[in-house]
Amino acid sequence: MHWKELLPIDRYVVQMKDRLHETDRDVLTLLYQPLIGSLAYSLYLTLWAEAEGSPGADRERKHQTLMVLTGQPLDQLFQERKKLEAIGLMAAYREKSDDEVLYIYELRKPLTPAGFFQDDLSVFLYNRLGKEQFRRVRDRFTIDRKSLENAEEVTRSFDEVFKSLHQSEMVSYDEEFRSGTDNLRGGQKAGEGYSFSGSEFDYDLMLADLPPFINKETLSKEKVKRTVTQLAFVYKVEPLEMSKFIQDTILHEDDLDVAALRKQVQRRYRMLYSQNPPSLALRRQPAHLVTQQKEPETESEKMVHYYENTSPMEMLQNVSDGAKVPPADMEIVEHLMMDYRLSPGVVNVLIDYILMINEMKLTKGFADKIAGQWSRKNIKTVKDAMEIAKQEYKNRKEFTKAKKEGRMSQGGGARKKPVRRERLPKWLEDQKTRESDDGKSSDAAPGAAPDLEKKKEELAKLKQKYQKKK
Known part of the structure; x- marks a missing residue:
């Protein structure tokens, strides 16, 4: 009875958290398609293509459009949609306003190959494909890896390569840049992609400074230990000082509240070094x-x-x-x-x-x-x-x-603003210099004549005075 829940004129919009990559497509085709069927598989890919290709308000469409794209009646599309929801590839939400209904289809990525074969879904796939075909499909996702049993790991940890800068070197970084990360692509959690040794932080000294009533088993967990040493590294916190922060944070709880600890450390950092959080820089040339x-x-x-x-x-x-x-x-x-x-x-x-x-x-x-x-x-x-x-x-x-010599060759006179001169061919510069010299001599001639006449008159007067004295 799909007409009670879904009508062709009902609008829908598709959204997603990440892109579909090549491995995801292989997983959908070889692992999910045998379980959900080709129609549900086709519907999923159609919705994904719509989500990637139609940003903004243009994403809203009527279910009539989906019927035309897939060539399937609405009741069939409704049944295939339920399969996608049940197997975890889609979440459906309904928004009502006045007489209109808007469905929000949030597509989800399929499990990774490792995740799928560790999940109970692999049992259903085994029963659907049979032993031999199941083994061939599983081998399709197997990677040949060299054994690391006799190899020594020489991977550098984060704090061996990078360092937290001195407060005088900090660059302003507003807390708003940390917010709004919920809508970013990808689902990898922070810190999963790199190792952190924490060798410079004396974790044992911090534990020894804690009072007996503090549950130290909680603090010995690898995840908690990594978080504490990371905070100490980034915000320059000494072991005994970190011990006090942990006591304040864990006072009324058996487990460590990591978010509260981070706020405590950040508050202390702001008090000491103003509002500028730390930045990172490479220690030296690679x-x-x-x-x-x-x-x-x-x-x-x-x-x-x-x-x-x-x-x-x-x-x-x-x-x-x-x-x-x-x-x-x-x-x-x-x-x-x-x-x-x-x-x-x-x-x-x-x-x-x-x-x-x-x-x-x-x-x-x-x-x-x-x-x-x-x-x-x-x-x-x-x-x-x-x-x-x-x-x-x-x-x-x-x-x-060259520029200075060019300015000096222009002669004295009023001090002019330096003008950018284009480089000229040598023959043109020689010609320009000759023209400039000719211009100067011609300019000087009219001014020289009056001076000569004046001197002749003065000489004549001196002669007359001399003759009278005689």
Whole structure:
């Protein structure tokens, strides 16, 4: 009795949380389709295509459109829709206003291959396909992997490569950037993609400082331990200080309230270091781009070694004699590293070059011009950056000298605003110089005649006076 619940004139809109990828399509085709049938499978793909291709208000359609697209009557579509809902590929919501009804179809991604075969759905698939076919389908999703039994893991953890910056280097970051993440694509939880060793944080010391009534088993769980060490790393909290925060958070609960602990740590950070949360920076030039392997001897080698073993933030602080680095300069540094993909050592050379030729001012427009050129030239190492900086400086010096000489050759007179001159061919410049010289001599002639006549008159008068005295 679908007509009691769904009519052709009822409108619907499709939404989703993530895109359908190639593996998802394989899972739908080979694992879900045998269970839900080809019509439900086709309906799912049709709705997914609609959701991806029709943003904004244009997404609303009538069920009549869906009937035309699939070539199926409404009662059949209703039955197939129920299959998708039951197997977890869709959630349906109904919104009523006046005499109109709007259905909201929220599509959900299928399970991963591993998740499907660990789920009870695999039992139904086994009964549908049979033993041999089931094994072939399962092998289709199996990846050949080399055994890691005798291998030693050498993966670097997050806190071994990155560091939390000093408060003077922090860049403003409003809390609003953390909000609104519910509508972002993907379902991977924060922190799942990377490891975190927490080797610099003495977790045992923190546990030892806690009073006996605190449930330490809860704090020994891997998930809780990771969260605590991560908070300590990012917000620079010592073990004994973290112990106090945990006592305040866990006082009335048996389990640790991670959200409350995070708020406590953030509140303490704001009190100490104003409203600016921490930022991250690479410690040094990546190992594969380091060129100065031996002990530096010459001045040039020492500079290469310095650029490769200093972060851009530390270099800016060194240039300022330890003074606070302006937030605007910090933004420029992050901009160069993130947007132009320049390595830290190359950024060091670029910053040093700009400060040298720009009266110790780091300006974004200037930095963008040079970074764009270096990025296009694929400058990766410090030595390459130093070479191109030297060449640029030489060209700049020659241009400035030529410009200055050109201004001086124009002669004295009233001080004029420097005008940009186009470079001319040599023969044209010679001709222009001759014309300029001719013009000057012709301009001087009319003014010289009155002076000569005046002097003749004065000489005649002196002669007359001399004759009278005689």
